[in-house]
Each structure stands twice: as structure tokens, then as C-alpha cells.
Amino acid sequence: MPTAVRLSESDQQPVQVTELSRGDECCQRMNFLLQCHFSNLASQDSEKKGFINKIYAIQEVCVSVQNILDEVASFGERIKNTFNWTVPFLSWLAIVALCVFTLILYFIPLRYIVLVWGINKFTKKLRSPYAIDNNELLDFLSRVPSDVQVVQYQELKPDPSHSPYKRKKNNLG
Numbered sequence: 001m002p003t004a005v006r007l008s009e010s011d012q013q014p015v016q017v018t019e020l021s022r023g024d025e026c027c028q029r030m031n032f033l034l035q036c037h038f039s040n041l042a043s044q045d046s047e048k049k050g051f052i053n054k055i056y057a058i059q060e061v062c063v064s065v066q067n068i069l070d071e072v073a074s075f076g077e078r079i080k081n082t083f084n085w086t087v088p089f090l091s092w093l094a095i096v097a098l099c100v101f102t103l104i105l106y107f108i109p110l111r112y113i114v115l116v117w118g119i120n121k122f123t124k125k126l127r128s129p130y131a132i133d134n135n136e137l138l139d140f141l142s143r144v145p146s147d148v149q150v151v152q153y154q155e156l157k158p159d160p161s162h163s164p165y166k167r168k169k170n171n172l173g
Contacts, residue, residue, distance in 0.1 A: 073146075074146040074148075075141065077146040077147045077148075078141045078142075078144040078145070078146055079141065079144075080147075081144050081145060081146070081147070081150065082094050082141070082144050086144065086145060086150060087143075087144060087145065090140070090143060090144055093140075094140070
């Protein structure tokens with residue numbers, strides 16, 4: 001009589017081989033072979049899932065690296081546009097701030113400037129514990145447009161073919 005193999009319906013795992021007419025040794029071999037077969041199938045599925053998960057992880061890393069490079073490039077473009085006079089008010093503000101900083105460095109020794117900066121930095125939390133930290137340089141640069149923003153916000157030039165003066169000339173003539 002033949003041996004019977006049952007598979008559980010939920011996850012396709014072998015349950016047991018029952019012997020109808022042969023010895024226990026044959027059942028053990030059959031059980032071993034079925035377990036090996038299904039474990040190989042499960043490992044192949046996990047390898048596929050692992051490979052797909054690796055691809056997704058690589059995609060996430062590539063997206064994050066691309067975003068970081070975009071931020072760095074935007075930061076450099078903003079510095080360039082500050083000194084390109086893209087926004088004249090901000091360029092004048094930067095020039096005045098650099099001139100004042102130069103005069104301060106000329107008249108006050110660097111040792112005293114570093115001393116005052118250190119005292120300010122380490123006593124800031126004692127003077128105003130609920131103040132929110134900010135970086136004035138990054139705040140300034142966030143107001144300067146990057147090259148992409150300059151292209152997006154360029155003024156539209158009027159089309160000379162749709163000028164109202166041409167219509168008046170044509171209507172008069």
C-alpha cells in the first residue's frame with residue numbers, strides 16, 4: 001500500500017507521513033525528505049524577500065543621499081546668489097555685516113572676542129532658559145533663493161506680438 005502525505009492548508013507545511021503497510025524506517029525517510037524539500041522552499045522565499053528588502057533599503061539610502069546632496073548644492077547656490085546680487089537688499093546686508101565684522105576684528109583682539117563668545121555660549125541657558133536656539137547665518141541664507149528658485153520665480157516678459165499698441169495702430173489705419 002502507498003504512503004499518504006498530508007499538507008496543512010494554511011501554510012503548505014508537511015504534517016506527517018503515515019505508513020499504511022511499510023516499516024517505520026520508510027516513514028522517517030519520507031518525513032526527512034519532505035521536511036528538507038519544504039525547508040528549501042521556505043529558504044528560497046526568504047532569500048527572495050531578503051533580496052527585495054535589500055533593494056528597498058538601497059533605494060532608501062540612495063534617496064537620502066540624493067536629498068543631502070541637494071541640500072548641500074542648494075546651500076552653495078545660496079552663497080553664490082548672495083554675492084551675485086540676486087536679491088540686492090540681502091547682498092547689501094551681507095556686505096555691511098562683513099564690513100562691521102572686519103572693523104571689529106581690526107580694533108578688538110581675537111582673544112577678547114573668543115572670550116565674550118564663550119561666555120555668551122555657556123551662559124545662554126542661565127540667562128534665558130526657554131529661548132529657542134537658532135543659527136542666524138542659516139536663517140539669512142534661507143532667505144536667499146537657490147538657482148532652481150531663481151528660475152521658478154523669474155518675471156514673465158510680455159510678448160510683443162500681443163501688445164495693445166499694435167491693435168490701436170491697426171484699428172486706426
